[in-house]
Amino acid sequence: MDFGFTEEQERLRKKVREFFQEELPEDYDWGGGAETAEEGQAFMRELQKKTAKQGYLTSGWPKEYDGMGLGYVEQGIVDEEFGYAGISWPSQLGLHLAAPAVFLFGTEEQKKKFIPPLARGEAVWFEAFTEPEAGSDEANQQTRAVQDGDYFILNGQKTFISGIYKPDFLYTLARTADTVPKHRGISLFLIPADLPGITYRALPSMGGGTQNDIFFDNVKVHKEYLLGELNRGFYHAMATFEFERTGTAFPGRVKRGLEEFIQFCKEEKRNGKPLIEDPEVRKLLAEMAVEAEIWKLMAWKAVWWFGNREELGPMPFDLSGMCNKQLTTAQSEKMSKILGIYGQLRQGSKWAKHEGRVERGWRSTRSLHAAGTLEIYKYVIARRGLGLPRIPAKLNAVIAQALDEKK
Ligand SMILES: Cc1cc2nc3c(=O)[nH]c(=O)nc-3n(C[C@H](O)[C@H](O)[C@H](O)COP(=O)(O)OP(=O)(O)OC[C@H]3O[C@@H](n4cnc5c(N)ncnc54)[C@H](O)[C@@H]3O)c2cc1C
Numbered sequence: 001m002d003f004g005f006t007e008e009q010e011r012l013r014k015k016v017r018e019f020f021q022e023e024l025p026e027d028y029d030w031g032g033g034a035e036t037a038e039e040g041q042a043f044m045r046e047l048q049k050k051t052a053k054q055g056y057l058t059s060g061w062p063k064e065y066d067g068m069g070l071g072y073v074e075q076g077i078v079d080e081e082f083g084y085a086g087i088s089w090p091s092q093l094g095l096h097l098a099a100p101a102v103f104l105f106g107t108e109e110q111k112k113k114f115i116p117p118l119a120r121g122e123a124v125w126f127e128a129f130t131e132p133e134a135g136s137d138e139a140n141q142q143t144r145a146v147q148d149g150d151y152f153i154l155n156g157q158k159t160f161i162s163g164i165y166k167p168d169f170l171y172t173l174a175r176t177a178d179t180v181p182k183h184r185g186i187s188l189f190l191i192p193a194d195l196p197g198i199t200y201r202a203l204p205s206m207g208g209g210t211q212n213d214i215f216f217d218n219v220k221v222h223k224e225y226l227l228g229e230l231n232r233g234f235y236h237a238m239a240t241f242e243f244e245r246t247g248t249a250f251p252g253r254v255k256r257g258l259e260e261f262i263q264f265c266k267e268e269k270r271n272g273k274p275l276i277e278d279p280e281v282r283k284l285l286a287e288m289a290v291e292a293e294i295w296k297l298m299a300w301k302a303v304w305w306f307g308n309r310e311e312l313g314p315m316p317f318d319l320s321g322m323c324n325k326q327l328t329t330a331q332s333e334k335m336s337k338i339l340g341i342y343g344q345l346r347q348g349s350k351w352a353k354h355e356g357r358v359e360r361g362w363r364s365t366r367s368l369h370a371a372g373t374l375e376i377y378k379y380v381i382a383r384r385g386l387g388l389p390r391i392p393a394k395l396n397a398v399i400a401q402a403l404d405e406k407k
Contacts, residue, residue, distance in 0.1 A: 020085035052121030066119035083252025094125030105228035139183035145174035188233030207367035245321035
């Protein structure tokens with residue numbers, strides 16, 4: 001693996017960084033939260049369209065589908081700059097999850113229908129997989145899709161589905177056959193989000209974002225919205241999860257966060273001295289720098305894997321996703337430690353330090369379930385990475401019982 005970037009790649013990075021320096025207002029709240037207010041949402045939608053016009057939104061997509069046709073490394077650079085600028089796109093899940101699935105399993109008609117609005121930065125997608133009884137156990141989908149002529153009739157509920165913007169499409173799973181094993185009777189659907197019978201209920205969460213309950217009540221979905229093979233949706237979904245769990249945007253954001261936090265520690269005084277003169281602060285900052293570097297390397301390792309997957313095959317497990325989950329918490333704890341009691345104060349308090357970002361960051365680490373829990377990541381690493389046998393059915397039953405008792 002060689003992480004040296006060519007001059008051309010460095011030029012691309014510079015261009016993207018300059019684009020955001022020009023487009024983002026000086027007081028842009030890069031740490032997140034800017035888009036929670038209505039005007040912030042409108043701004044992000046416009047910025048998304050402008051970024052699409054530059055081609056950056058779809059830098060790695062083929063040219064015939066409105067992409068720039070760049071390689072994985074270039075796409076990694078552009079994504080890292082998105083993170084460094086502190087941006088989470090309204091169509092994040094469409095770009096990074098639904099689109100790869102359409103490219104892999106979609107018909108030509110589906111590609112023509114779904115890809116261009118994403119490439120223009122217009123379409124917002126929700127990933128509607130989780131149900132009250134189908135979280136880690138994704139195969140336990142209870143939402144039903146019953147075929148009726150050219151249509152499927154959907155009934156069921158999805159929960160904890162992320163999204164503050166009004167969605168245009170849902171990327172969702174539903175049971176289409178009662179089979180043993182259960183994951184062989186599930187299909188993947190791309191559903192217009194405003195079909196009659198779909199209702200939404202917001203679940204504001206402590207992390208600052210919003211999740212939603214989504215209800216399907218006799219929703220009529222044309223069969224043209226079935227993605228891939230009937231009853232093979234679970235496999236299709238699993239194949240595309242790695243697009244959701246990898247990426248360089250997160251470490252880009254962490255780099256920016258650390259740079260600004262170090263600057264804060266240089267300027268902030270305690271007992272008359274800058275924080276950086278405190279040996280304990282210096283030690284914690286050094287640890288954070290090492291963590292950020294590990295995070296970045298793992299993310300770039302995944303990019304390298306994607307670029308060489310014809311020889312290497314699918315990634316056996318994903319360490320960068322694991323870093324996102326584990327190191328987010330570690331970094332947040334260290335920042336809280338450095339700030340002491342001031343780390344608990346919210347943005348808006350006149351005594352809050354570093355614009356209340358540490359408190360906000362801490363809250364967001366409480367909701368790391370998105371895209372799978374840390375325990376499941378470890379489970380996958382143990383199985384695929386270490387080649388350990390599956391957990392015997394008896395032990396699985398004990399875990400299930402323990403989870404039931406926790407409820
Ligand atoms: C902020 C946030 C955003 C989200 N966004 C989305 C979204 O956009 N789309 C979507 O579809 N879903 C979304 N989710 C849902 C998320 O994917 C699920 O919460 C997650 O998959 C876990 O499922 P669960 O909550 O049902 O927990 P459960 O599966 O009930 O697990 C409960 C606990 O038991 C542990 N556990 C479960 N099984 C095992 C096992 N076999 N071995 C060891 N430990 C185990 C889990 O790790 C967890 O700690 C989001 C959740 C959050 C919190």
